[in-house]
Amino acid sequence: MKVKGRISSVHLFYVLVQSVIGVGLLSLPHQTHQKAGSDGWISILITGFFIHLIVLMIWLLCRKFPNLTLFDFSKVILGKTVGTVLNFLFIMYLLTIICYIFIIYTDTLKRWILPETPGWILLLILFVLLIYGSICSIRNMLSLFSFLFLFNLLLFCITFFVYKDPSLDVRYLFPIGSNGGWNILRSTEDTFVSFIGFETLLIYFAFMKQSKSISALKGAFSAIFFITTFLMYIVMISTVMLSPEEMKITQEPVLYILSAVEIRVLSRLDLIFLSFWGLVVFTTIISYSFSASLGISNLFRIKHKFAVMLAGTFVFIVSIIFYYMEITLIEEWLKHISLIFAVIIPVLLLFITIIFKREAASTYEEKEN
Amino acid sequence: MRKRKTELVLLFFILPLLAGCWDERLLKNTRTVYLSGFDLVEEGDYQITSILRDMNISESSRGEISISNKLVTGNGSSIKEASVTIDRSVAGNYDPAKGRVLILGIDVAKGDIYNVLDALYRDPRVDLNAKIAVTDNSANEIITHLSKNEVEKGEYLYELIHSSEINSKIQDITLRSIRTYLFDEGKDFMLPYLSKDESDDEVKINGAALFHNNSFTGQFLSPAESTFLLLFMGKQSKKALLTERLDEEASVSVSYNVKNVSRELKLKKEEKVHADIMLQLDVEIVDYPPNHLYKQEVIDSLESQLSMILTEKADTLFKKLAENQSDVLGLGRELVAFHPSIWKEIKGENYYEHILVHPKVKVNIRNGKIMF
Structure with a gap:
């Protein structure tokens, strides 16, 4: 099934940035600090570099199958049965990520601004937004994403207000590398989680006008570069603002810092940051649910519209169960499953393709036969 | 038309979802x-x-x-x-x-x-x-x-x-x-x-x-000491007004506003950790009745006089800080950041007793006002 709809590399940039930057942003400085201490930004840099490599591999894989998404070419590479199983697992993975985002988003909102609001209301709002945002063609999604990219920049700009704080101390970044190379490397497994979202490229490359040309790669690379810089900046600014011991007890350093900022007419900038951040998280959800619905409609041979409904309902029910039973299973396993689905599977697929010389053309031959 | 109606119905369903009502x-x-x-x-x-x-x-x-x-x-x-x-x-x-x-x-x-x-x-x-x-x-x-x-x-x-x-x-x-x-x-x-x-x-x-x-x-x-310490930290606000008495008998005083601070800090470890702080202050005179500030000699002598007085004051200030082991200047953090090996030797609750501060102040008079 060849996909329709053509996107340029600029669009790919927007989609990728919006898919990656999301829910992990707020607690990222706290998480990197646990292992890498003040060198958290280095481990972000290293992770960013590795993601570039993985994106390159995904591109190499996808350029063999122009206009085919993962859900199609997996069957070509692995055969029909195994491919279908993989597709199913991949859909489950995408849906799990959405559940995770739902839960973290609700939890953060409840802790920071809406302590009295019942959790299911917030989940329901997300559910409605998910349905509303994903029942559309990729073009509609793109115009939404390129508009909402503005809010990413606004998030960036809000942090400028922090600089006038007199307790800012650049010395907290020094001595560089004091936590040892091993700890910094080990911390990359935590920072990796905030980069997930790039695996949606397995789907989006299919929509590219010229996915074979190098310009497709350029769009993806510049997006990853932007994300790395953005996350690094967020980690650095939090490290500079908070003393090391303080960072250990602050769950959302970015919000905590912003809640103290006061400009002439506004105080509590964290509330503004949170509402922008909500939009950014929203785009991540749409991107994931769009990809998942593509897979579902492919798997069950139903219309995209119904696939979105199915995905949304599934996510809503699971996240409500997990939220109220306080199951933290996803958070613990996310690191591992995202590593499997975002890194190991694409790389394996690439190797199989190269070794067994699978190509898009072979599908049609099979069909003809 | 039907589509429009369904949209309206949907809107009504969304309306009660507007959060915030719980948290008013x-x-x-x-x-x-x-x-x-x-x-x-x-x-x-x-x-x-x-x-x-x-x-x-x-x-x-x-x-x-x-x-x-x-x-x-x-x-x-x-x-x-x-x-x-x-x-x-x-x-x-x-x-x-x-x-x-x-x-x-x-x-x-x-x-x-x-x-x-x-x-x-x-x-x-x-x-x-x-x-x-x-x-x-x-x-x-x-x-x-x-x-x-x-x-x-x-x-x-x-x-x-x-x-x-x-x-x-x-x-x-x-x-x-x-x-x-x-x-x-x-x-x-x-x-x-x-x-x-x-x-x-x-x-x-x-x-x-x-x-x-x-x-x-x-x-x-005292407020004057605290201002002075803030200058050493480089954390003064736009206004930092200080007054020194130049001559006890003639009761000549000079008031000045510090425009700019540059600090040089050297830390070295001997028996104790020695911190040499060289503070350069760019000041503008805001009150100096004897005047004659258009003459370079007068400026020079005033500069050296002020530098001497301030160095002395800085000495007493840092003695006071050492007595109380209050590291307001953040020398400990400086050691952590740039001299981790020294820090390892002295770190602990009372690390400040291992640090000796030798302050030196140099004053440069800049003219930023409407008269000399």
């Missing part, structure tokens, strides 16, 4: 706190004293707003328990987090002040921009005094502290930034030191209270 906090139900003070009373209990502000909108005189203040106190073995005690005694919700200024009584300040502040940080609604001050007496007394005399109460104290910060009389510290200092092993801080002036019956800032680790040392710096 009506002004009429809460009691706004403008000023809170914390004291230690017998048996290790904490006492909170607060001024609540009520706004009464009267029906009769065309909605005119009248403001009344109420003084409340409550005891408890923790800060939270004490505020619950107050909550029981006032109508509406008592919310100590909203205070613009927090006053620490001397007994509280001499202990670990984080014990008092912890409850505040756990509240997401707390105003992290609140100012913190230490008194030479109990906080209760200062607040009682304020509630009788000043109309603006909390605002008055806030403005008092704020204007001192603008004039570089005290370090700019808020509830947020103090937490950074409290958790920093290589840095101490100073807080405004309030006291009641008996002669004219007013609350004043007497200087800056020196802290060591998390507790008040009992010593404080």
Whole structure:
């Protein structure tokens, strides 16, 4: 099934940035600090570099199958049965990520601004937004994403207000590398989680006008570069603002810092940051649910519209169960499953393709036969 | 048309979902706190004293707003328990987090002040921009005094502290930034030191209270000393006015405003850690009656005179800091950041006793005013 709809590399940039930057942003400085201490930004840099490599591999894989998404070419590479199983697992993975985002988003909102609001209301709002945002063609999604990219920049700009704080101390970044190379490397497994979202490229490359040309790669690379810089900046600014011991007890350093900022007419900038951040998280959800619905409609041979409904309902029910039973299973396993689905599977697929010389053309031959 | 209808129906379904209705906090139900003070009373209990502000909108005189203040106190073995005690005694919700200024009584300040502040940080609604001050007496007394005399109460104290910060009389510290200092092993801080002036019956800032680790040392710096120390830290505001007496007999004084500071810090380890600080001040003269500042010799001699006086003053200042082991300058952090090997040898609670500071000040006179 060849996909329709053509996107340029600029669009790919927007989609990728919006898919990656999301829910992990707020607690990222706290998480990197646990292992890498003040060198958290280095481990972000290293992770960013590795993601570039993985994106390159995904591109190499996808350029063999122009206009085919993962859900199609997996069957070509692995055969029909195994491919279908993989597709199913991949859909489950995408849906799990959405559940995770739902839960973290609700939890953060409840802790920071809406302590009295019942959790299911917030989940329901997300559910409605998910349905509303994903029942559309990729073009509609793109115009939404390129508009909402503005809010990413606004998030960036809000942090400028922090600089006038007199307790800012650049010395907290020094001595560089004091936590040892091993700890910094080990911390990359935590920072990796905030980069997930790039695996949606397995789907989006299919929509590219010229996915074979190098310009497709350029769009993806510049997006990853932007994300790395953005996350690094967020980690650095939090490290500079908070003393090391303080960072250990602050769950959302970015919000905590912003809640103290006061400009002439506004105080509590964290509330503004949170509402922008909500939009950014929203785009991540749409991107994931769009990809998942593509897979579902492919798997069950139903219309995209119904696939979105199915995905949304599934996510809503699971996240409500997990939220109220306080199951933290996803958070613990996310690191591992995202590593499997975002890194190991694409790389394996690439190797199989190269070794067994699978190509898009072979599908049609099979069909003809 | 049908599509439009379904859209409308959908809208109605979305309407009740608008969150926030659960979290509305009506002004009429809460009691706004403008000023809170914390004291230690017998048996290790904490006492909170607060001024609540009520706004009464009267029906009769065309909605005119009248403001009344109420003084409340409550005891408890923790800060939270004490505020619950107050909550029981006032109508509406008592919310100590909203205070613009927090006053620490001397007994509280001499202990670990984080014990008092912890409850505040756990509240997401707390105003992290609140100012913190230490008194030479109990906080209760200062607040009682304020509630009788000043109309603006909390605002008055806030403005008092704020204007001192603008004039570089005290370090700019808020509830947020103090937490950074409290958790920093290589840095101490100073807080405004309030006291009641008996002669004219007013609350004043007497200087800056020196802290060591998390507790008040009992010593404080005069406003001039504190300004000088802020210059060493490079944390002065736009205005940093100082006055020196040049000649005791002729009573010649010079006042100057520091425009620019450049600091050079060298740390080396011998028997002790020696910190050589070279401070260059670019100043503009704002008050110097003998004048003749158009002559280069006069400027030169004034510069050298000022440099000498200030170097001497810096010596006494750092002796005072060493006595109290108060590392307001943040030398410990400097060691952590740039000399980790030295830091490893001396780190601990009282690392500051291993550090000897040798300050040197050089003054450059710049002309930035309309006359020489």
